Amino acid sequence: MIIIGWIFLSIAMIFILFGVISIFVFKNLYMRIIASTIIDTVGSFLFLIGLMLLLWDGAFIFRIILLIGFIFLTSPISTHVNIRSAYLSKLPLDHDQRKSV
Amino acid sequence: MIWTAEIIFYGTVMGLLMLAMIAFFLKILWTRYVWNRLLLLNLISTKILLLLALYAIITASELLLDIALTYGIISFLTMTLFSKFVIAGGKGKE
Numbered sequence: 247m248i249i250i251g252w253i254f255l256s257i258a259m260i261f262i263l264f265g266v267i268s269i270f271v272f273k274n275l276y277m278r279i280i281a282s283t284i285i286d287t288v289g290s291f292l293f294l295i296g297l298m299l300l301l302w303d304g305a306f307i308f309r310i311i312l313l314i315g316f317i318f319l320t321s322p323i324s325t326h327v328n329i330r331s332a333y334l335s336k337l338p339l340d341h342d343q344r345k346s347v
Numbered sequence: 348m349i350w351t352a353e354i355i356f357y358g359t360v361m362g363l364l365m366l367a368m369i370a371f372f373l374k375i376l377w378t379r380y381v382w383n384r385l386l387l388l389n390l391i392s393t394k395i396l397l398l399l400a401l402y403a404i405i406t407a408s409e410l411l412l413d414i415a416l417t418y419g420i421i422s423f424l425t426m427t428l429f430s431k432f433v434i435a436g437g438k439g440k441e
Binding site: 316 | 393
């Protein structure tokens with residue numbers, strides 16, 4: 247069971263690494279949503295599943311399932327609220343951050 | 348101190364999470380718009396939540412998982428309230 251948990255943790259760390267790289271590669275706010283999406287959904291889900299497999303106990307399983315559900319509910323909402331705030335404040339859709347807008 | 352495989356693996360994972368948080372913090376300092384900073388703040392809070400959960404599993408304490416859940420609630424409130432504050436023009440009125 248511990249080996250499967252370690253495999254899950256390793257895959258989650260690979261996804262989080264891709265998210266960190268994509269923050270530095272993209273030069274646009276609306277492109278950077280993909281980093282937030284990767285880290286918040288896939289990375290967190292695999293990480294917490296791996297942690298749940300590492301220590302198989304009732305109280306921990308209940309709390310980690312609660313944590314997974316909470317992250318899946320709130321993190322897309324918070325990203326959407328942030329991007330909606332940028333769009334309603336008339337930030338141009340194809341702006342390049344390196345040039346002066 | 349005995350370097351077992353568990354210590355090396357968990358230490359590597361925690362170190363990578365800390366490095367990612369440091370990189371995001373430096374990116375916060377060197378970026379332009381306020382929405383970029385809010386996005387990076389959201390990512391940093393997610394990483395702190397994962398770190399808390401990992402430490403709770405290593406030391407087998409249920410209290411730290413409750414603290415992680417509370418931290419997630421507070422980070423969600425922070426994001427929504429900051430975004431509404433920015434939409435309102437920074438004056439705080441709805």
